[in-house]
Amino acid sequence: MDKRGKKVIKGAVKERIAVLLTEAHASYSAHPERSRRYLQLLWKLVEKYKVCLTKEQKLxxxxxxxxxxxxxxxVKVSFEPRxxxxxxxxxECGHKKRLKYK
Ligand SMILES: [Zn+2]
Structure with a gap:
């Protein structure tokens, strides 16, 4: 496939990812299991098409x-100002993510 074709697909995948993320958040309180399925689907897309998530999306x-x-x-968010x-x-699972902020 040529470069432009790939770009078009990635654009479509990114849109799909944004929709899935919104849906996952919107459905979590009423349907946590559905919400989890959206995110698993999202992650499969990320791995299959090697798209980069934005920092906000990752968090x-x-x-x-x-x-x-x-x-x-x-999620518990805590700061270490020092x-x-x-x-x-x-x-849910205790997974931790630490980031530097400016
Ligand atoms: Zn977790």
Missing amino acids: SFCKKCFVPWIPGKT NSIVQYECK
């Missing part, structure tokens, strides 16, 4: 247990 769900991260509900680190800890 909006757990890629270990596929729960949408809702601060204060499914080291400029923010830590996300999944309340």
Whole structure:
């Protein structure tokens, strides 16, 4: 496939990913299992098409247990101001993600 064709597909996949993420968050409180399926599907797309998620997208769900991260509900967000680190800890599976912030 030529480069332009690939670009078109990636664009479509990115749109699909954004929709799945929104759906996953919207359905979590009423249908947590459905929400998890959306995120598993999303992750399959990411791996299959090698698309990059934005920083916000990466922080909006757990890629270990596929729960949408809702601060204060499914994820604990804590700050270490001294080291400029923010830590996300999944309340479902305990997966931790630490990032530097500026
Ligand atoms: Zn998790």
